[in-house]
Amino acid sequence: MGRPIDARGWVFEVKDxxxxxxxxxxxxxxxxxxKNDSENEETAETTSFDSKGWYEQDxxxxxxxxxxxGQYALDKSGRQVPGQAYVDRYWGQRLGIDSRNLIRWRHDSQDTWVIWEATVTPDEQSGETNDKTSWTATFTQCGRPRYAPVFPICVEESSA
Structure with a gap:
């Protein structure tokens, strides 16, 4: 039987x-x-008389x-941490063809990044009297995912 992995072991990064x-x-x-892999999925019903009463689709x-x-966070100099700030102030303000960027993620037990070209929606920030300020962003996949090794293999050229 396999062992479950910790949710806190996931790492998310955005390309600057x-x-x-x-x-x-x-x-x-x-x-x-x-993560919802079926968000924005579209299907076409293909049920016909030949389906003999069973639903079919593509x-x-x-x-x-x-x-x-997460929690809205500041670095030691009092500025919003770079990843959050990039999403809020740079990527999240872009429109049209400029609204796409890359996000990648992996679990710390994995040796491969999943990379999406995506758009981002900086979402709600909130808090109450005894709360920390929240930070939320939604990334929507655009196109097919790609994969890359965490540590690219470097090949040395042999000396002549």
Whole structure:
């Protein structure tokens, strides 16, 4: 029998398109997450007389969505932590073809990232008298997922 994995072991990062190169920002201070692989799925019914009373369908569109929830957090200099700030102030303000970016995630026990091109909706922030301020964002998958190793393999060229 397999062992369950801890929900807190999931790591989520967004690509920082404000800088050149392959720079990813962790989304910190998360308290919960949810992933729905059937969000935005569309099907076409294919039931016919030949189905003999049994329902049939084909999937015509796949989709997915991830919702991250956490606590609005500040770094040591008093600024919002970089991953949250990027989502709120940079990615979440972009429109049209500029509204897409990359998000990746994995469990700390895994050696492969799942990467989505996605749009983001910075969601509700709230709190009450004795609460910490909440932070929430929803990422909607655009296109087919990709995968990448956590530690890319470096191959040295042999000397001539």
């Amino acid at each position: 398109q404000s800088r050149p190169g392959d720079h990813w920002l962790p989304i910190e201070n998360l308290t919960s997450w949810s 999937v015509m569109q796949r989709g997915g969505q991830i919702e991250l929830e």
